[in-house]
Amino acid sequence: MTRVLLGEDNPVLLREIAHALEIHGYEVIQASEGQCIINYLSESDRKPDIIVSDSTLKDAAHQPISHYLTTSEAVHGIPTLFMVAFNAISDIRSMTRNDDYIIKPFRTDDLTAAIENKLRRIYRTGVSG
Amino acid sequence: MQTETTLRQQIAELQDQLDSRSKALTQAEAQIRLLEARQVCLRQQNGAEKFPELCVLSHVVNRTPASIIVTDAEGEIQYVNPYFTKLTGYTLSESLGNTPRMLKSGLNPPHVYADLWATITSGQQWEGELHNCKKDGSLYWEYARIAPVQDDSGGNITHFIAVKEDITAFKQNERHLRESEAFVHATLNALSAQIAILDAEGTIIAVNTAWHAVTDNTQAVPAKTDVGVNYLDVLRGVDPLSEDAVTAQTIMRGMNAVITGERDSFSLEYPCRNGQETRWYIVRVTHFRTGEDNAIRVVVAHEDITERVMAEKMLADSNKRLEATVKTRTKQLQRVNRRLNNVSTPILLVNAEGQIDTTNPAFDRRMGYESQALLGHSLWDIFDDDSQPALMKLWRTVHTSEIPRSPIEACLTTKDGATFEAEVSLSLLPENAGHVVCTLYDISHLKEVERLKDQFISVASHDLRTPVSAILLSASTIQHYYDRLSDERKREKVAQISEQAERLKELMTAILDVSRFDARHGRRGDTIFDTGQVLEIVANELKEQAALKGQQIEVEINGGGTHIIGEKSDITRVWQNLLSNAIKYTGTNGQIKVKLFGANETANPHHSPELGDFAAHLPDDIQSGQYMIGVISDTGHGIPEEDLPHLFTRFYRGWAAESDIKGTGLGLALTRDLLQLYEGDIAVSSKEANGATFCFWLPAHTAESET
Incomplete structure (x- = not known):
């Protein structure tokens, strides 16, 4: 079962996305703040297969989580997919590849397709639930 | 002689x-x-x-x-x-x-x-x-x-x-004598002056060639005056009614004075009219004594000085004109200076080397410098590094091309280190040796509006996107996994969709309210209604919402005079915005107090103590009994001091933009716009973490104001 670390600060969206992914057979770890992602990655032994996070999340020091996710050793090897609001695209484009983000709003199947795409590219094998 | x-x-x-x-x-x-x-x-x-x-x-x-x-x-x-x-x-x-x-x-x-x-x-x-x-x-x-x-x-x-x-x-x-005589004669005859020599009686004993040539021209030397004629008699004979009579008399008296030895010499400048033309002459009378009998001889010389007089006149005229021109220019300069001093646009005068020659008070004020403190400084000094290339380019084109260049946007640093953005225009003063007028249009406020708009779009798109995302997700989940979802889950998803759609509607309404207000172009309604009654209805509606957070709304209406003529929905929106803000920004179990003082009440000075904070904001004639005053206070977060000046600016959300509290930044701006539409206004007072108090006033509709 593919394990997804999901970061989203809007509780409604967090719940909805998590639910949609679970229906698709993903195991979802919910993080409502940027710092939760950092804490989980550094403390938990159960590394996620992929991180799906809103691009505007901030860490405790108010730094964009995207910076941490693209540079930190703890994240090394874990693929990351950003959920990006349209007005923040230019920020995220400057630091990630084209297939590294999905523009909000999206439908559930758009998200699952993007996740599968990313995983296929990274692990060269389809990992599906 | x-x-x-x-x-x-x-x-x-x-x-x-x-x-x-x-x-x-x-x-x-x-x-x-x-x-x-x-x-x-x-x-x-x-x-x-x-x-x-x-x-x-x-x-x-x-x-x-x-x-x-x-x-x-x-x-x-x-x-x-x-x-x-x-x-x-x-x-x-x-x-x-x-x-x-x-x-x-x-x-x-x-x-x-x-x-x-x-x-x-x-x-x-x-x-x-x-x-x-x-x-x-x-x-x-x-x-x-x-x-x-x-x-x-x-x-x-x-x-x-x-x-x-x-x-x-x-x-x-x-021989010498002959030479001298020849010399004297030649000299006398070569002179254009008319010269006659008289004896002690005034009889002409000799004249030069010029005397005959031009005697006709002047009344003071009549044509028949020649050797053997008594000049004094001729002058005496001038018609006392003619316009030359005074001149003739004066010359005669002068001659007499020289003959009698009363004076050594005499001279007089006199005009001579001949038809349209007036010519000017000078007569000089001198004397010498003969060797034989020491007899006196008088030399009379008339000389045409018209050209000199004309030249002098022209000189005087041109002097006068020059003075007038200087005066006019001075006045213009003073006017320009005055205007320069009075305009609110910062303006500098820069010489061809780019040194500041003059600054106007608006410039000094904006830059925070003492009057003319930047004189002699380079123009480049006042601009930030990033602005230099564009400025240099503009400077060069202004000196090399006559086509006016479009202004550039540049950043300036004031004395206290703050920066502001300005639209910079340069224009060459053509008559002024490469001097350039530099005009700075302060566009900080425009930039601020632009920034706020950007912020609004960003906030609005985020705020709009979130419910849309939620709706899309819920809807697509139901669509694709309808069979897998339990009934309860389905109901939950539908409720989610409905809730998010509601939120979207709220946002759309706020944006539409603002644009609708702009489209009204100042038109008011024509219904008479009681703002107190509107308050009670709104408070009633919101009581439930407040109760959810354990808050209480206390409403107090004092005195009559709470009617106005207009659109009831405008005042409903004022109360709604102010009250829902108070609920939104006040924590659980907070207290919200609303007081409305009717116009009858505001006429007497015993107002609510809350009004003390607004003394500086209230209109001067607040005690005239025309105004109703509304005061809404809460016990919530309060508002940081730096946010207070911008609170009523559209799209401005200040600290709230960073908080979980949803909003559009349009509610208070619209509230103020509505109050100003009815010739009222609003002010705020707050100490952070100590609640906020809003106070608005409106001219009430009274029986008197109707007539």
Whole structure:
């Protein structure tokens, strides 16, 4: 079962996305703040297969989580997919590849397709639930 | 004139001398004849000592200051006296046996000698001027009288006696005199001034050529005034009614004063009208005295000075014009300066080197400097580094092209280090040696609006996107996994969709409210309604919402005068915004107080103590009984001080933008816009973490205000 670390600060969206992914057979770890992602990655032994996070999340020091996710050793090897609001695209484009983000709003199947795409590219094998 | 007189005088003197010498010569001749007679007797009687008078005569001849030459009938010199030797250099012994031809210079015309010989050989006496040569070769003039001496028989000429006067000096003087006279005449005639010389009675005794040439031109020198006419009489005769009468009188009095010696000289500038033309003259009257009888002579000179006067007039006119121009320019400059000082746009004047020459007060204020403190600084100094390339480019084009360049946006740093953005225009002052006017339009506020708009779009798109995302997700989940979802899950998803759609509607409403308000263009409604009643309805609606957070809303309406004429929904929106804000920004169990003071109530000074904070904001005539006042206070977060000035700015959310509290940044802006539409306004007072108080006032509709 593919394990997804999901970061989203809007509780409604967090719940909805998590639910949609679970229906698709993903195991979802919910993080409502940027710092939760950092804490989980550094403390938990159960590394996620992929991180799906809103691009505007901030860490405790108010730094964009995207910076941490693209540079930190703890994240090394874990693929990351950003959920990006349209007005923040230019920020995220400057630091990630084209297939590294999905523009909000999206439908559930758009998200699952993007996740599968990313995983296929990274692990060269389809990992599906 | 002086020289001429002196020379005339000298000529007269010399003439006198000549006459007296001639007399002396005639006497000497007579004596010589007597002497000769004696000598003849002597020769006959052989005893000179017997004639003592001969000795006297000889003495006279020897001493006389004239050359005496005695020749025989053939012209051979028999005797010369010592004066001859002294004059010519020839001694008696050198002369004896010679003829007077030894004195010939070759300068006397031949007919002179012919005439001389013809005269004396015929027994007549000849006299005339001879230009002769001395022994040393130098020339001299002499006046000679030559007479034949005849024997007693009377027929035969035995001797010739020449008595000669040295007149070299006289001849020289005469020549000088002639030269001087010629010089004086030529000079006088060459002068364009009209000159006349009068005697002591005022009679004209001489005039120059110009006098005749232009006498017609001036009334002061009438045409018939000529030598022999009395000038004073002419002037006296000028028609006292003519316009030249005063001039004539003045000149006459001036002349009289010079003649009587009352004054040395006199001069007068006078105009002379001749038809349309007016010419100007100056008359100068001077005097001199003659040598002979010390008689006074008056010189009157009229000179045409029209051109000089015209030139002076033109000079004076152009001076006047110049002064007027300077005055006008000064005024313009002062006007420009005043305008420069009064405009609110910061303006600098920069010289061709880019140094600041002048700054206006608006500039000094904006930059925070003392008046003119930046004088002499480089224009570049006041701009930030990032602005330099664009500014340099603009500066160059302004100097090389006449086409006005579009302004650039640049960043400036004020004295206290703050920066502001300005639209910079440069324009060359064409008459001012490369000076450039630099105008700064402060566009900070525009930039701020732009920034707020960007922020709004960002916030709105985020806020709009979130519910849309939620709706999309829920809907697609239901769509794709309808069978897998339990009924409860399905209901939950639908509720989610409905809730998010509600949220979207709320946002759309806020945005539409604002744009609708703008589209109203200041139109109010025409319904009379009670704002107090509206308050009660709104408070009732929101009570439930407040109760959810454990909050209480306390409403208090004091006094009458709470009606206005307008659109009821406007005031509903005011109360809704203010009350829902209070609920939103106040934590659980907070307290919200709403007080409305009717216009009757605000007329008396015992207002609610909350109003104390707003004394500075309330209108001056707040106690006139025209205004109702609403006060809404909460016990919530309060508002940070830095947010207070911008609170009513559209899209501004301040600290709330970073918080979980949803909003559009449009509610308070719309509230103020609505209140201002009804000629009211709103103010806020808050201490952070100590709640906020909003106070608005509105002119109430009263029976009086209706009439």
